[in-house]
Amino acid sequence: xxxxxxxxxxxxxALVLIACALPFVMSNFRLFQFSQVYIYAIAILGLNxxxxxxxxxxxxxxxxxxxxxxxxxxMMDRWNIGYGWTIPVAGALCLIVGFLFGLPxxxxxxxxxxxxxxxxxxxxxxxxxxxxxxxxxSQGIVLNKPNAPFGLPLNPDQWLYFLTLGIxxxxxxxxxxxxxxxxxxAIVAIRDNHIAAEAMGINTALYKSLVFGVSAAYTGVAGALxxxxxxxxxxxxxxxxxxxxxxxxxxxxxxASISGAIxxxxxxxxxxxxxxxxxxxxxxxxxxxxxxxxxxxMPFGIAGGIRLLWIRATRSRVxxxxxxxxxxxxxxxx
Amino acid sequence: MRxxxxxxxxxxxxxxxxxxxxxxxxxxxxxxxxxxxxIGNTNPYSGPASAYGTIGKVIGAYFKKVNDEGGxxxxxxxxxxxxxxxxxxxxxxxxxxLVEQDQVAALFQTLGTPPNSAIHKYVNQQKVPxxxxxxxxxxxxxxxxxxxxxxxxxxxxTEGRVYAAHVLKNHPNAKIGILYQNDDYGKDYLKGFExxxxxxxxxxxxxxxxxxxxxxxxDSQIVNLKNSGANVFFNITIPKFAVQAIxxxxxxxxxxxxxxxxxxxxxxxxxxxxxxxxSKDLITALYMKEVTDPQWRNDKGYTDWVAFMKKYYPEGAxxxxxxxFGYNVAILMTQVLxxxxxxxxxxxxxxxxxxxxxxxxxxxxxxxxxxxxxxxHAPIEQEQLARFNGEKWDLFGDLFEAVRKH
Numbered sequence: 001x002x003x004x005x006x007x008x009x010x011x012x013x014a015l016v017l018i019a020c021a022l023p024f025v026m027s028n029f030r031l032f033q034f035s036q037v038y039i040y041a042i043a044i045l046g047l048n049x050x051x052x053x054x055x056x057x058x059x060x061x062x063x064x065x066x067x068x069x070x071x072x073x074x075m076m077d078r079w080n081i082g083y084g085w086t087i088p089v090a091g092a093l094c095l096i097v098g099f100l101f102g103l104p105x106x107x108x109x110x111x112x113x114x115x116x117x118x119x120x121x122x123x124x125x126x127x128x129x130x131x132x133x134x135x136x137x138s139q140g141i142v143l144n145k146p147n148a149p150f151g152l153p154l155n156p157d158q159w160l161y162f163l164t165l166g167i168x169x170x171x172x173x174x175x176x177x178x179x180x181x182x183x184x185x186a187i188v189a190i191r192d193n194h195i196a197a198e199a200m201g202i203n204t205a206l207y208k209s210l211v212f213g214v215s216a217a218y219t220g221v222a223g224a225l226x227x228x229x230x231x232x233x234x235x236x237x238x239x240x241x242x243x244x245x246x247x248x249x250x251x252x253x254x255x256a257s258i259s260g261a262i263x264x265x266x267x268x269x270x271x272x273x274x275x276x277x278x279x280x281x282x283x284x285x286x287x288x289x290x291x292x293x294x295x296x297x298m299p300f301g302i303a304g305g306i307r308l309l310w311i312r313a314t315r316s317r318v319x320x321x322x323x324x325x326x327x328x329x330x331x332x333x334x
Numbered sequence: 335m336r337x338x339x340x341x342x343x344x345x346x347x348x349x350x351x352x353x354x355x356x357x358x359x360x361x362x363x364x365x366x367x368x369x370x371x372x373i374g375n376t377n378p379y380s381g382p383a384s385a386y387g388t389i390g391k392v393i394g395a396y397f398k399k400v401n402d403e404g405g406x407x408x409x410x411x412x413x414x415x416x417x418x419x420x421x422x423x424x425x426x427x428x429x430x431x432l433v434e435q436d437q438v439a440a441l442f443q444t445l446g447t448p449p450n451s452a453i454h455k456y457v458n459q460q461k462v463p464x465x466x467x468x469x470x471x472x473x474x475x476x477x478x479x480x481x482x483x484x485x486x487x488x489x490x491x492t493e494g495r496v497y498a499a500h501v502l503k504n505h506p507n508a509k510i511g512i513l514y515q516n517d518d519y520g521k522d523y524l525k526g527f528e529x530x531x532x533x534x535x536x537x538x539x540x541x542x543x544x545x546x547x548x549x550x551x552x553d554s555q556i557v558n559l560k561n562s563g564a565n566v567f568f569n570i571t572i573p574k575f576a577v578q579a580i581x582x583x584x585x586x587x588x589x590x591x592x593x594x595x596x597x598x599x600x601x602x603x604x605x606x607x608x609x610x611x612x613s614k615d616l617i618t619a620l621y622m623k624e625v626t627d628p629q630w631r632n633d634k635g636y637t638d639w640v641a642f643m644k645k646y647y648p649e650g651a652x653x654x655x656x657x658x659f660g661y662n663v664a665i666l667m668t669q670v671l672x673x674x675x676x677x678x679x680x681x682x683x684x685x686x687x688x689x690x691x692x693x694x695x696x697x698x699x700x701x702x703x704x705x706x707x708x709x710x711h712a713p714i715e716q717e718q719l720a721r722f723n724g725e726k727w728d729l730f731g732d733l734f735e736a737v738r739k740h
Contacts (some may be wrong), residue, residue, distance in 0.1 A: 029434035033427065126548075129517065138518050139471075140422070140448055142455065230423045232452040237422045239382065276417055283417060284380055 019165055028157040033269060035157070035229050038164040039222045040265035042171055044249045045258065046218025051247070052255030053179060054211045055191030057110060060117030062243030063124040064094045064216040066235075068223025073141045073233040074134055083146050083228045087167070090224035091217045098216020102209035121243040125235035140234025143227060160229050167225065171218060176258055178214070187211055188256075219246075252294050254301025263302035267294070365439030366678040370405075371671065372412045373397075374432030376444045381419030386445055388650055389468060390415045392660035393443060395647035396668075406671040409678075414438060420445075422452035429453045433462050440465055440683050442667050443486075443660075447471045447518070458482045463683045465670070466663050466713065471522070475712040477688070484687055484711040486663055488621055490519060490595075494526025496619045496717050496734045497593045501538075501566055502531065505591060509540045511564030513555055513579060515571060516544040523570045523595055540564050545575065553582050560588040568593045573600065577608045584612035594618045596717075601626040602653040605722060614724045619717040619734070623697045625658045629726045635696030662695040666704060666713070669693055701733055 023031055047061050071093050072086035101120070108116050128135045135141065148159035178184060189197040190204050198204050227233050245268050253264025275286035298305030365372040377390030397411040405411065414436055416428040425444065432438045440463035444450055447469040454473075457464040458480050466486035467474050474485035501508055512527070514520035524542075528535045541562035543555035552575050559567060560583070567590040569579050576598035583592070594616045598604045601624060605613040623630045630636040639661055643650055650657045671678070673686040690713065693704040704713045717734050720727035 027434060029430045032430055036423075036427070138448065140451060142451060144455075226423065230426050230452065231455065232422055232426070234422050234448040234451065236420055236446075236448045237452075239421065241381065241419070241421075280379075280417075 043222035045261035050215035057114040060120035063120040064219040065223035066238035068220030069227040072224035091221040094220025095217035099213030102212025254303030257303035260303035374438035375415040376418040378420035379417040383420035389660040396664035425449035490522035491526030495530035498530025508566040511559035556582040580608035
């Protein structure tokens with residue numbers, strides 16, 4: 001066990017080291033983009049837990065992202081609470097909201113749940129305008145970009161990069177532990193056959209609501225981070241398209257895959273920009289082509305596609321492993 | 335073994351990504367060479383506000399005309415415009431790209447109140463000229479706190495005060511009914527109007543009705559306003575609801591003195607669909623020549639604009655006021671660059687933008703002039719009232735100069 005984990009841990013460490021080195025070789029603008037990638041990755045991992053691992057569809061995660069962002073922004077703006085404290089509070093708030101929304105959502109399956117969550121995505125930006133005293137209405141709330149603490153010699157972009165990276169690593173580590181253990185198997189069992197799961201003694205109602213809560217909490221933390229990185233929140237930042245974008249990232253990256261969340265985040269951050277560089281006239285048509293292309297070439301997402309390629313490349317040497325991995329590769333984790 | 339290779343590949347990919355992004359070196363004067371000057375812009379070419387995207391396009395078309403005619407002081411304008419979908423986080427990203435990567439000399443006409451709010455602090459910290467922003471909010475004219483930002487059009491509150499002054503003068507005993515859109519746009523107008531009425535507003539305004547932009551109709555609000563006994567009606571609605579309001583009031587035989595906000599003053603999109611007979615005697619405040627109004631058919635400003643549109647932006651609609659708006663403001667930007675001469679430093683661009691004296695734009699109403707100073711970052715502050723005679727807007731009275739509040 002420990003022998004097989006060694007190269008994996010070493011590889012992950014190397015990745016983290018590279019990620020930590022980026023602030024010293026990249027421009028602040030690129031760092032800002034990568035901070036956004038990490039934020040999206042956290043949100044997508046949250047959505048992945050719900051949709052990929054637990055089989056509950058959500059077209060409304062933009063709403064939790066917005067609630068997290070506004071919770072953080074209002075705490076900073078109204079009560080002068082440090083941004084660092086607002087992030088866990090925003091996550092906890094979204095955990096509760098998500099759990100409560102998950103309870104009635106138990107009665108809804110598949111497309112019906114997708115529609116119910118979609119209504120959240122539609123409603124939240126308007127509700128935000130209604131509580132103008134707190135939210136600043138459609139003008140939003142302008143925030144200050146946080147400086148590095150403890151006199152660290154970092155500019156705000158570098159500091160925010162490290163902050164988002166640190167939270168990303170923490171949440172991915174927690175998520176991986178959650179999903180790979182007993183709880184994770186229960187979550188996947190519910191997705192694969194909830195009657196069988198129930199027969200095995202899994203409290204499906206509780207698990208489904210909890211997954212909804214944790215998923216919302218991840219997305220809420222991402223939203224809270226985005227409030228600090230963008231230094232501004234407004235209802236227009238969290239329109240329906242955000243929810244769809246997160247779902248795109250989740251599917252393109254690879255459902256039920258932890259690393260897929262990062263690939264998905266890279267996709268939704270950079271591909272729309274490339275599409276705009278290719279054609280100013282019809283960037284979304286180009287984006288659509290990319291989307292179809294990816295889905296056609298990598299039907300199990302980028303994470304699944306990469307995995308499949310490696311299995312093919314190494315099949316001659318380890319045929320048994322290759323064969324056994326192919327049929328289930330969409331559901332396994334990398 | 336397989337995993338090691340897997341990770342190695344990722345490591346290599348990330349390493350290459352890092353190498354590909356070497357920061358660009360600083361120039362002495364940012365965004366300017368001997369042959370070009372870079373101007374950055376964001377516009378909603380997609381998303382909910384994409385109808386405004388034509389402004390970004392018509393500006394590009396006008397700069398192409400300037401370049402075809404030799405540019406400004408021998409330099410071509412390199413106009414870089416990105417889509418932000420009216421989403422503030424995207425605006426932040428695109429504006430940072432313009433400032434940090436493309437290294438533009440100035441930002442110009444970034445569109446929308448929320449998108450501009452998101453970059454307001456950033457551009458002022460970076461000391462990048464943030465000129466003639468395309469929004470009607472009041473906060474852009476704040477040179478003390480935001481010396482690098484400058485507005486453009488008269489703001490909604492100013493216009494609200496124009497109507498209030500007219501009501502006080504001509505209908506001192508009026509009973510006023512108001513219909514407004516329940517958001518910042520509607521409330522800005524309402525605030526300007528109430529401020530303009532001053533203490534009298536409490537007894538004069540007999541009813542306020544609001545609607546949501548998502549409502550299907552406003553018929554019941556109009557009936558309520560009629561039943562309130564109001565004889566003056568201030569109509570703060572976007573075109574779709576303005577048409578309904580004018581029609582409904584006409585149909586139920588309510589004939590108040592009807593003030594219609596400038597937002598819905600278009601003949602093509604509001605007055606004609608509502609019915610020219612029903613629209614008769616409407617009063618609005620204008621600062622631009624309404625391109626669908628027949629009285630400007632032979633006006634030189636209008637005919638020049640039509641010729642320009644046909645040559646440089648043939649796909650743009652000639653009955654869309656946004657195309658006139660973008661044309662005007664692009665001319666203003668070109669004037670600022672001309673005034674800069676050979677010193678195109680950001681400081682001088684800002685200095686010249688704040689040094690516009692009685693400059694006239696071809697599609698502003700006759701007599702309206704652009705004036706700015708280091709303490710006045712609101713270029714257009716004049717409007718004129720007009721009454722619809724069933725065929726065209728008849729301008730009347732003097733130009734109304736906004737009360738400047740600093």
